[in-house]
Amino acid sequence: MGDLDTGWAVPTDFPETGWTPESIDQHLAQARAEIPAWNDPQQTRLGFAMAAPHPQAVRTLGDWSALNTNNVGVHTRFGEGKTGTRRLEKEALAALAGLYRAGALDGHLTSGASEATLAALRIARNLLRGAGHRVRVITSDLCHASVGKAAEILDLDLVRLPAGPTWTLTLDQVRQAAADAIAEDVTGIIVVATAGYYNSGFADPVDAIAAHLRDLAFQHPEKVRFFLHVDAAHGGFVFPFTAPDLPFDFRNPGVHSMAVDPHKAGLMPYSCGALLVRKGLLEHVTRIDPHTRIPDETVLGSRPGAMAAALWATLHTLGRTGYTTLATRCLEHRDQLAAAIQAADPDALLVPAPNAPVVSAAFSHPGGQLPPELCERYRLVPLTLPAPEKDGERRLFYHFYASASLTEPQITAFAGHLAGATAAARTAAARTAGPADGAGRSITSDVVADTRTHTDCFRHFVVHPEARRDPDVPGYSFHTFTQRRATDEQIQDIPFGQARAGGPLWVYAPDLKDPFANELFGVRTDHYFLEVLDRHQQQLSLVGAIHATILLPGTLRVLLNFESDGAFRSAEYKALGEHGADELQIFPDAITAKIGKHAAGFRRPRSDDYSFSIDTSAEITVRRTDGDGPPTVVTARHNADVLLPRRPHLRREQFRRFPNRFFDAEVDIEAGRAWTGAAYLPELLAPTPVGTVLAARSATAELCTVDGRITDAGLHLALTPLAEPRTDALELAATWDLGLRLHDALPRLDVQDPARLSIEQVVEFAESVHEVFTRTGLPAGLAIAGARP
Structure with missing residues (x-):
């Protein structure tokens, strides 16, 4: 799982000296090879409006970049844009004004149509609010995301009208939405129409909308004002050449501004957009830079003059023909x-x-x-x-x-x-619609449902489809899961006698006729469940090949993990909160405290793909090394301020890799096995970016401070809630010998070749694990959030 290294962005050392040209070329060549060529038949961008830039655009951009000209400001007014790249920008925008059937226009190049839409709505907001109007934006639910972002940034009320069978705004919708706004005393109305929807290519009836809004403005000359912006990011370089009579542009007197994207169908490199606006409107956003005295009406300010030269060259290379x-x-x-x-x-x-x-x-x-x-x-x-x-x-x-x-x-x-x-x-x-399989593979029983409520294992809910289970096969994807409920591989269970600790014992697997071939095989009693992963899942698992969950009274749960050769790997003691858990992970040579850990699985939108999110507020690991060296901080990262609210997980639309991992703070400490004494966490962290006060969002103590000490006996942490009235600190503590005692005491089962296992072997191993662990109870020398079995 090498790509997990990219799942969490960690800082790297800034280069002390420059790399050699050969090293730079090699690194860049590797990155370039990761991007498919435009003519690659195996990976074609059919779902997005993307195209290779025109060679003339690339050549001009490269030639002119060395000049490093800054086209800050607006150059379309009389007397401006006289020389160099500013003149080329003015000439390019004038050509676009001609293309879009306008008279004289103002405008400027942008990073794209998203910035152009933000700039246009900023103009509209300022002129309408400046005249004393309450302002609302009306648009289609299918509009580009930039419209919603612009409304959010500009603090504008946004009404999105539902898409009907035409997939466009209709005149009736706009008429009713405008009437509703006026009835609510909203008298400054911005309508954003689209010429070339990103998800369909359709165009709104801009001419009819523009005419209606002008009629309303004439009917209410002292009360209502309208501003119509056209998002022509996609259609702006399509419709003039495929449907020159389509009236989406400035031939309509009611159109006030337009956003276009030459870096789409205009064949420009990223990032190149343009805002075009009628004369006399830019002044509503004019600001004078107090340092340079340069007037600027743009959002971003500086922009490359080389892009203006490249756009001018491309327009005049291709022309209308x-x-x-x-x-x-x-x-x-x-x-x-x-x-x-x-x-x-x-x-x-x-x-x-x-x-x-x-x-x-x-x-x-x-x-x-x-x-x-x-x-x-x-x-x-x-x-x-x-x-x-x-x-x-x-x-x-x-x-x-x-x-x-x-x-x-x-x-x-x-x-x-x-x-x-x-x-x-x-x-x-x-096949799914056919008669049910007599083997009963679609059963989801109470036993399986109850097991799912206690497990952290995603494999109970989803399955890799046939031919996509082996990580070594070409085309394997971490995301390629299918919901079990949609397959014929639902988990089955059957009674398998009585548990030695009392009560029934069940075994379960996706296919009990071949129990060790697909994802997992499990043993379940009222006291625990234990699972063995198949050979493919063993390669994917981050925490071993066998997992045993011991159910204890209250909110405490223990997860035992074993390597494929049967050796004990770790024990995870979890104090469960309403959202997530506080954990102590015990290894033979290390102790890790995870405060506020919350793991979740997310189905990616409009697909059968899944991703994980692992969110932990603070992770503190202490490892024992050879020698008698005192505790030393190896890593201390302060990544997020827990005093500020944040989402515990990304939105599901954002999951592109597996898994997402986030830590508010990470601390990694090493201490020699022969070292004796005590070292206190605030003193160890004082010279690090974390500082003397480590705060975290605990699953059991909520917002708290984390204090503690490391001794030759083990690790002891105290979580003190910050809420008033303050309560006693909660403990996370374990001794160094706990991991070694578990390693030596627990039985072993080699599962490197699951096909050679028998159900009876695994049942006997599961029963023995439970007996050995519970014989001692919760091992001495461990406390977690005050819980006891």
Whole structure:
């Protein structure tokens, strides 16, 4: 699991001296090789509006970057933009004004349409609030995320209108939303329309919306003001060349600003966007820099002049004829993609975008989902939408872009991969809909359900599908799980006699006819459950090949972990709180305290992929080393301030790797085995970034300070709640000999070759583990959050 090194970003040493040119070239070449080529048939960006930049843009950007010019400010006003890259920016924006049927416009280049939309809404907010209006933004629920971000940053009320069968804003929706706003005494109304939705390629009826808003403004000249912004990030470099009569632009007097993205269909490198705005509006955001006396109306300020030169060069290299040729070819490729989809699934619902190189498709097999590996290969993102011409029906649609970089071999490869995926989906659906297997593989009993409530193991809920279980096979993904409830591999259980400690004993596995071949095999009693992982899962497990959970009275639980050769690895003593646990992890040569640990599994949106999140407020590890050296801090990182609220886990949409790990504070200490004495945690941490006061969010003590000492006997921590009235400190303490005693006392079972195991062997091992552990009870020399068995 080498990629776990990238799961948590840790600081590295800043280079003391420069690397050699050879080392730099080697590192950069490795990184470059990780990025697929634009013509790579195995990994095509069909789900996103991305294309290779034009060679002229790349060449100009490289040539002009060495000048390092700063195009800060706005250069479209009379008398501005006279020389150099500022003149080229002014000329490029003037050409865009001509493309979008405008008179004289103001504007500036941006990092992208997201920044341009933020800049436009800032202008609208300032002019409307400055005139005394309450302000509201009205847009479609399908708008680009930048609209929501802009409203959040600018503290604007945002109303998102639901997407109907047209997948666009309708005039009736805007008319009603404006009327509702006026009735609520909201008299400053910003409407954000879209020309080329990112997820469909459709365009709002900008002309009808603009005309209606102007009519309302004339009807209420002393009361209501409107501002119409058009997000043309995608359509701005498509519709003028595929549908020049489509009235989405400044030919409408009611359109006030527009955002476009030359780094999409305009064939510019990232990051290149543009804001275009009617004259007389930029002054609402003018600020004079007190240090330079330069007036600036932009959001970011400095921006590269080289990008202005590259945009000017690309526009004048291609011209209307060149862009029209490219756009026409993209529409042809869109139709080829549609044909490939129809061939793979004749019953799929196809929705090509009028005049845009995008086709959306809802597939006919149950659920309509495409396999995660296909979505990853082609960067496909599904969206649930109302089906056009299907009253009230909602379907899962995938959208496919035919960018200027798409090649015929890529379309052919996609057609083959999609045909295989849809055929497999139909076969799986037919199998699922067939008669039940007489072996009873779909049973989820009370025994299994009860085990799931106590386990930390994700394998009870999800399973790697066939042919994707071995980490060594090509294409294996940590994310490639399927919910057990959707497969024929639900966990089964059968009674297997009486437990020696009393009560029934059960065994369970996904397939009790072949109990050690798939994910796990378990033994369950009223007192514990023990599980052996199959050979593939042993390679993936972070904490060993055998796990035994001992259920103790109250909120204390113990998890024993064993290596594949049967040797004791660790014991995790958990004090369970409402959210997460405080833990002591005991190893033969180390003790780790995890304060406020909370692990969770998340199903990634619109897929069958899963990821884990492991969140710990403070992790303190003390390791014993050879010699008599005193305790020394090896690592002390202060990563987050626990006094400030934060989300314990990322949102599920953010999970891209496995797993996510987060620590508020990390402390790693080494101490010699022969050392004697006592060392106190605040003194050890005083010279580190953590400082003398270590705070944490405990699962049992909530917000607390962590104090403690290390002695030749062991580790002792005290968690003191910060809340008033203050209560007695809670203890996390263990002796050094505890791990060694468990290592020597617990039985062993070699599970390196699970296929050679028998159910009877594992049952006997499980019973012996429970007997040996409970004979001593909770081992002496350990306290955790004040709990006792």
